[in-house]
Amino acid sequence: MDDPLPWLVADPRAVEIVVHDHGWLRILDVPAALQARTYAATAEVVLRVEDPLGFAEGTWRVTIDADGTAWVEPSDAEPDVSLSVVELSAAYAGGVPLTQLAAAGRVQGVADAVTALSRAFLTDPAPLLGIWY
Structure with a gap:
């Protein structure tokens, strides 16, 4: 966490x-979620998402421009990055780097594409849910 308290x-x-x-x-x-946020870096990857429930299943070309805006369209191309909806959801808010998930064997793909997408997802400060419910 990016907490100044310590x-x-x-x-x-x-x-x-x-x-x-x-x-x-x-x-x-996936397309609605990825297009709803902004990003910290540019990236262009074909992203394969697996979902045992079928909701988020699919392959998309994700293009993120220098303004942090993403365009997402279905793709039949070979994926650069493959992961499950669990890993995508963990990385989406910006607190878990895709490179860390890849090192743990939970994300597969071309190293440069994983790194580019990981940089794009990161936020500063890291996300924090500061309420309890």
Whole structure:
């Protein structure tokens, strides 16, 4: 988390950070979701999303311009990046790098394409759900 609190105390090592899982995101409409946000970097990839429930299943050409705007269209091309809706949903908000998920074997693809899409998804500061429900 991008939390300044540990740096506000004399000894940041004395602060214990506990991450609680209390909010989830699951993308249902990939083109609508990807076109609804802005991005930090340019990218052009063919993205394959697998979804056992079928809602987000598909292959799309994703083009992100220098203004951070994305265009998404169906594609029959060979994917540059393949992942499940779980990984896409985790990376979508900008807090989990696709490169980290790829290192864990949860995202497959051409290294340059994974890196480009990972950079595009990142946000600064990292997302934080600051409410409990």
